Amino acid sequence: MGTASSATGQTIISAQGLGVRFRRNRGSRRSFKDLFAGRSRRSRPGEFWALRDVTFEVRPGEAIGVVGRNGQGKSTLLKLVAGVLFPDEGSVRVDGGVAPLIEITGGFVGDLTVRDNVHLAAGLHGLGKREIADRFDAIIGFAGAEEVIDTPFKHLSSGMKVRVAFSLISQLDEPVLLVDEVLAVGDKAFRAKCYRRIEELLTEGRTLFLVSHNERDLRRFCSRGLYLDGGRLALDGPIDEVLERYAQDHPA
Ligand SMILES: Nc1ncnc2c1ncn2[C@@H]1O[C@H](COP(=O)(O)OP(=O)(O)OP(=O)(O)O)[C@@H](O)[C@H]1O
Numbered sequence: 183m184g185t186a187s188s189a190t191g192q193t194i195i196s197a198q199g200l201g202v203r204f205r206r207n208r209g210s211r212r213s214f215k216d217l218f219a220g221r222s223r224r225s226r227p228g229e230f231w232a233l234r235d236v237t238f239e240v241r242p243g244e245a246i247g248v249v250g251r252n253g254q255g256k257s258t259l260l261k262l263v264a265g266v267l268f269p270d271e272g273s274v275r276v277d278g279g280v281a282p283l284i285e286i287t288g289g290f291v292g293d294l295t296v297r298d299n300v301h302l303a304a305g306l307h308g309l310g311k312r313e314i315a316d317r318f319d320a321i322i323g324f325a326g327a328e329e330v331i332d333t334p335f336k337h338l339s340s341g342m343k344v345r346v347a348f349s350l351i352s353q354l355d356e357p358v359l360l361v362d363e364v365l366a367v368g369d370k371a372f373r374a375k376c377y378r379r380i381e382e383l384l385t386e387g388r389t390l391f392l393v394s395h396n397e398r399d400l401r402r403f404c405s406r407g408l409y410l411d412g413g414r415l416a417l418d419g420p421i422d423e424v425l426e427r428y429a430q431d432h433p434a
Pocket residue numbers: 204205206209211212213215232250251252253254255256257258259
């Protein structure tokens with residue numbers, strides 16, 4: 183938590199001219215989105231920019247909401263900040279570690295038990311054996327995962343996967359927290375618990391990126407918004423302004 187306390191106004195994240203290029207016609211995920219986006223299959227070039235010219239800086243302790251329609255680059259941006267994806271253009275610098283709750287199944291090893299996954303992931307985030315042992319019960323307890331400690335992660339229900347993943351990342355000491363929409367999978371009571379935990383972490387001075395389609399959640403946690411449209415940063419400003427513009431551009 184040392185890094186988070188150094189909220190002296192310098193930047194903790196600096197993204198300069200970020201660009202990510204993907205190839206079309208490979209994999210199924212994007213083709214569905216493209217279908218709905220109404221793009222012509224034939225006129226498509228082989229590659230497209232999922233993100234381009236994205237530049238912003240973040241100060242320690244800021245809480246940032248990332249908004250935009252489906253497929254506009256929100257998850258891609260979070261992956262760049264998490265360091266699990268490398269940009270084709272530009273650069274992103276993060277001072278300190280990142281605890282990402284994004285596409286959770288990717289971060290956990292399906293064949294390993296919950297216990298082993300917690301040890302592995304916590305270790306990768308720099309916690310020592312002793313620290314992990316000290317926090318293990320709290321992690322399992324918060325998730326309500328006592329019954330599945332020795333179950334392979336892949337056999338957990340999707341809700342339970344999210345519970346374990348959130349519980350773990352919220353017990354790490356990383357100064358930057360990334361929360362994707364996966365949280366929506368949890369039931370109402372668990373979501374409320376997560377939100378209280380996020381508030382605690384923000385009070386401690388952590389930096390938050392929250393991707394959400396829920397205006398109330400965005401207003402509750404975030405002071406600033408990044409609005410992505412067509413992979414470009416359409417607006418970077420106070421969350422109210424960002425939501426207003428987004429609503430104007432895309433009335434429900
Ligand atoms: N590995 C990949 N290969 C090819 N295209 C990809 C890949 N990952 C994402 N894309 C495409 O890049 C674009 C941006 O995707 P991204 O997941 O960042 O959008 P998003 O704003 O997070 O969407 P959603 O709100 O639906 O989660 C989309 O067109 C998507 O289909």
